[in-house]
Amino acid sequence: MLKQNLQLKLGQRLAPQQIQLMKLIQLHTLEFEEELERELEENPALEIAKKDEEEENFASEEDFRDEENESIETDFDVDEYLFDDEPRYKTASNNYSADDEEFNNENFLTEGKSLYHYLIEQIHLANIGDEDLKIAEYIIGNLDTDGYLRRDVKSIVDDLAFSQGIYTSPEKVNEILENYIQKLDPTGVGARNLQECLLLQIEKKISSDKAVILAANILRDQFDALTSKHYHKILQKYEISESDLKNALEEISHLSPKMGGNFDTQTITINQEIIPDFLIQIKENKKGNYDVIPSLNSKNAPALRISEEYKNILSTYSHDKNSAEHKQAALFIKQKLDAAKWYIEAINQRQNTLIQTISAIAKLQKDYFISGDEKSLKPMILKDIADITGFDISTISRVVKSKYADTPNGIVYLKNLFSDSMTNDEGEEISTKEIKNYLREAISKENKRKPLTDDALVSVLKEKGYNIARRTVAKYREQLNIPVARLRKEL
Numbered sequence: 001m002l003k004q005n006l007q008l009k010l011g012q013r014l015a016p017q018q019i020q021l022m023k024l025i026q027l028h029t030l031e032f033e034e035e036l037e038r039e040l041e042e043n044p045a046l047e048i049a050k051k052d053e054e055e056e057n058f059a060s061e062e063d064f065r066d067e068e069n070e071s072i073e074t075d076f077d078v079d080e081y082l083f084d085d086e087p088r089y090k091t092a093s094n095n096y097s098a099d100d101e102e103f104n105n106e107n108f109l110t111e112g113k114s115l116y117h118y119l120i121e122q123i124h125l126a127n128i129g130d131e132d133l134k135i136a137e138y139i140i141g142n143l144d145t146d147g148y149l150r151r152d153v154k155s156i157v158d159d160l161a162f163s164q165g166i167y168t169s170p171e172k173v174n175e176i177l178e179n180y181i182q183k184l185d186p187t188g189v190g191a192r193n194l195q196e197c198l199l200l201q202i203e204k205k206i207s208s209d210k211a212v213i214l215a216a217n218i219l220r221d222q223f224d225a226l227t228s229k230h231y232h233k234i235l236q237k238y239e240i241s242e243s244d245l246k247n248a249l250e251e252i253s254h255l256s257p258k259m260g261g262n263f264d265t266q267t268i269t270i271n272q273e274i275i276p277d278f279l280i281q282i283k284e285n286k287k288g289n290y291d292v293i294p295s296l297n298s299k300n301a302p303a304l305r306i307s308e309e310y311k312n313i314l315s316t317y318s319h320d321k322n323s324a325e326h327k328q329a330a331l332f333i334k335q336k337l338d339a340a341k342w343y344i345e346a347i348n349q350r351q352n353t354l355i356q357t358i359s360a361i362a363k364l365q366k367d368y369f370i371s372g373d374e375k376s377l378k379p380m381i382l383k384d385i386a387d388i389t390g391f392d393i394s395t396i397s398r399v400v401k402s403k404y405a406d407t408p409n410g411i412v413y414l415k416n417l418f419s420d421s422m423t424n425d426e427g428e429e430i431s432t433k434e435i436k437n438y439l440r441e442a443i444s445k446e447n448k449r450k451p452l453t454d455d456a457l458v459s460v461l462k463e464k465g466y467n468i469a470r471r472t473v474a475k476y477r478e479q480l481n482i483p484v485a486r487l488r489k490e491l
Helices: 016-026 031-044 080-083 113-125 130-141 153-164 170-179 194-204 210-221 225-226 231-239 242-253 308-316 324-364 366-371 380-389 393-400 432-444 455-464 470-479
Strands: 044-049 054-059 088-090 278-284 289-297 305-306 404-407 410-413 422-424 429-431
Touching: 016 130, 016 324, 016 380, 016 393, 031 044, 031 308, 044 324, 044 432, 130 153, 130 170, 130 289, 153 170, 194 242, 210 225, 210 231, 210 242, 210 429, 225 231, 231 242, 278 324, 278 366, 289 324, 289 366, 305 308, 305 324, 308 324, 324 366, 380 393, 422 432, 429 432, 432 470
Parallel strands: 278 404
Antiparallel strands: 044 305, 054 088, 278 289, 404 410, 422 429
16 A cells, blocks of 8 residues: 655755865876866866966855756846856965976876787787687686786686687696796796796796706795795705705795786886975074975966856857847856856865865974984874864865875875874873884894794884884784794795
């Protein structure tokens, strides 16, 4: 039985304009340039202002309307819309560096060749039958970005039958893989696991060199002992000296575990320099102290304006309000002008958010920017910046995501400036980055024949006044991508 009832519901929804603003804030400089270029192409009512133009018309926040609730009247007064009093703002901001040369880093784009196409070109030059060639092409298409064949051969046989209409056997696929694909360049491509990848490379180097022969034997028969760094087992197995083993390990260290790593599968290779989003300058004031002055990359603060040509076109339609075609054209122009006005205001909000955020970061991390020493980093979390700026934590997170600052001590990833705090034995709050730096330093100075265990590292840190648990040491070590003591052991 059908029933009708009324229900009240209260909720919050982000308008499309708000969503787009959040996306703009999250973009780094290069992505923002591409987004701005795309918007200029799509909206002819928006254009770059000339350098000598300081003022232009912008829409106020009251002019923005929720797109879902917006209903455009077809009988709007063109003259009233065209000549209404609009707030005036400056298009040129003073919150970016006057020294634009600091940011004149060019992007180097080089058209490369994907691993897939590189292998396909080679296999087409091989002396191989038509059906075998199709199988080889399909196998190449199943290689991952590192050049490995991770899929089960039986699954490939089934796929060939269903999608290609080629009925073959696992033995045939393995034969094509080993006799053709694994013979292609780069050596090691088409391997099914790390051991096979390294073996393919070392076997190509096989010679009378004792170290190379020993390296091949270790990879073939003692791979588990090698990966676990149980060197004593290898020494006993082959009855060799530590010097011989060291030479063999040196040969293995020259092998690459990811032969497809130099290729970007199915895409072109892009070599791109980091373009800093912010500039941090250190200047001495009249009192002899140093001030940290943050600014925006000038590419983040473009001077935009409403197209005069579009305004003139809209003005001409105001003289013929009775024409249905002119009304429709005027409506289209009005929509473009509205979009352009909103976009300019969104860019202004983005600039304001970025400069306030970097100013708050520069204020908290003044000592670090002046000295460049990571030990000067103060504990800082997103909430600290949110409290200073008044922005939401999610907004701060979007600002620092994938953003870089050009400082006197080099380019810094903003996210690396954030860290939790801990209290040392003297009751001082210190950054966890300071502890990690000392942990890395302690490990770098350890005896590699007898690496420090996590328990030993706890004692070392405690001597420096860092009283932390073993599980915390293990967590910090993993965050630094440092393996356990057993895997750090060297001869």
